[in-house]
Amino acid sequence: MEKFKILVVNPGSTSTKIAVYENIKSVLLKTLRHSSEELAPFKDIPSQYEFRKKAVLDELETAGIEVNEINAVVGRGGLLRPIPSGVYEVNETMKNDLKNRSGKQQHASNLGGLIADDIAKSIHGARAFIADPVVVDELHEVARITGLPELPRTSVFHALNQKAVARNYARSVEKKYEDLNLIVAHLGGGISVGAHLKGQIVDVNNALDGYGPFSPERAGTLPSGALVDMCFSGKFSHDEMRKKVTGNGGLMAHLGTNQAHEASRRAQEGEKNAELVIHAMAYQVAKAVGGCVSVLQGQVDAVLITGGMAQNDFVVGFIRKYIDWIGNIKIYPGEDEMSALAMNALEVLRGERDAKIY
Numbered sequence: 001m002e003k004f005k006i007l008v009v010n011p012g013s014t015s016t017k018i019a020v021y022e023n024i025k026s027v028l029l030k031t032l033r034h035s036s037e038e039l040a041p042f043k044d045i046p047s048q049y050e051f052r053k054k055a056v057l058d059e060l061e062t063a064g065i066e067v068n069e070i071n072a073v074v075g076r077g078g079l080l081r082p083i084p085s086g087v088y089e090v091n092e093t094m095k096n097d098l099k100n101r102s103g104k105q106q107h108a109s110n111l112g113g114l115i116a117d118d119i120a121k122s123i124h125g126a127r128a129f130i131a132d133p134v135v136v137d138e139l140h141e142v143a144r145i146t147g148l149p150e151l152p153r154t155s156v157f158h159a160l161n162q163k164a165v166a167r168n169y170a171r172s173v174e175k176k177y178e179d180l181n182l183i184v185a186h187l188g189g190g191i192s193v194g195a196h197l198k199g200q201i202v203d204v205n206n207a208l209d210g211y212g213p214f215s216p217e218r219a220g221t222l223p224s225g226a227l228v229d230m231c232f233s234g235k236f237s238h239d240e241m242r243k244k245v246t247g248n249g250g251l252m253a254h255l256g257t258n259q260a261h262e263a264s265r266r267a268q269e270g271e272k273n274a275e276l277v278i279h280a281m282a283y284q285v286a287k288a289v290g291g292c293v294s295v296l297q298g299q300v301d302a303v304l305i306t307g308g309m310a311q312n313d314f315v316v317g318f319i320r321k322y323i324d325w326i327g328n329i330k331i332y333p334g335e336d337e338m339s340a341l342a343m344n345a346l347e348v349l350r351g352e353r354d355a356k357i358y
């Protein structure tokens with residue numbers, strides 16, 4: 001069987017994850033965590049481009065992996081226009097949108113497709129892809145409506161990992177994803193809680209700058225009147241307000257760190273405010289899960305808790321206190337994004353599926 005080498009590049013808000021697969025076998029898997037201090041010198045996400053790309057190339061060099069032997073580079077997809085789930089070949093339209101479409105709405109995942117394309121271009125014959133970007137949109141029409149017609153709800157979340165973990169669970173119980181009703185809570189730098197109705201994520205919060213639980217670096221749902229007044233107080237620029245909502249909100253605002261494991265350690269060492277804030281974050285996650293139970297009309301096969309913070313029993317313990325009554329809670333610590341990205345690319349390289357055109 002032909003052997004394909006696939007480089008996976010996954011820039012998150014608080015990390016850069018790098019992997020290399022030879023067919024289905026992982027030969028490199030590395031998570032670089034970025035503290036708020038490390039990212040502070042960068043004025044915005046585009047200016048992190050060289051830093052994140054160098055991190056990827058340095059890891060390959062350290063691991064002794066020859067770049068020229070790579071057949072495909074697959075990146076986590078960013079803030080494109082809303083699109084169906086799937087694997088997409090990086091093209092000029094996509095690159096243009098990754099650079100320009102989102103305006104002041106920014107996320108590190110925008111760099112995934114760009115870095116993938118850049119590295120692939122330097123290798124003879126290599127291809128560049130993204131898969132299940134953060135804008136995958138399967139919302140039910142009723143879930144889109146807000147109290148202002150000009151501000152509908154939008155789908156911006158951990159689509160890649162939500163789908164990958166949900167499919168893993170389905171495999172583990174020998175059922176089809178499309179036959180199950182699942183609730184998936186991804187607890188990363190941002191937090192998303194999605195209602196999966198027979199394979200479609202019909203409701204999910206906007207984990208970036210919309211609404212939902214606050215997270216290590218996002219403010220989540222805020223009192224809208226007070227937010228409007230703050231915007232017009234004259235004390236903050238547009239960019240500063242944006243940064244409060246995404247980047248400097250959540251644990252960052254309350255505790256000065258975007259690293260939940262540090263916040264959790266402080267809480268367990270007796271820092272009362274750290275404990276209260278973590279409890280509050282967990283409480284908001286639990287309320288979102290409860291909302292999804294209603295969306296699924298009580299027909300829930302399982303609740304899956306995943307993402308970086310799912311590795312932490314202290315955080316997960318608070319959530320479970322409020323949701324254990326639902327039953328069948330499964331924990332998937334970390335994420336399955338790297339292998340999901342690699343397998344998407346592998347299937348295209350093997351000709352088992354077509355890459356979609358953006």
Ligand SMILES: Nc1ncnc2c1ncn2[C@@H]1O[C@H](COP(=O)(O)OP(=O)(O)O)[C@@H](O)[C@H]1O
Pocket residue numbers: 011012013014015187188189190216258259260261262264307308309310311312315334335
């Ligand atoms: N063992 C752990 N305990 C608690 N929090 C953790 C642990 N490992 C990672 N995290 C937290 O998870 C968050 C990052 O989630 P992750 O999904 O890995 O990254 P990103 O959102 O950047 O893609 C950070 O706040 C990090 O501190």
Ligand SMILES: CCCC(=O)OP(=O)(O)O
Pocket residue numbers: 011012013014107109134156157158188189190191207208
């Ligand atoms: C942009 C939505 C997905 C998200 O929040 O990802 P991170 O947790 O990696 O920042």
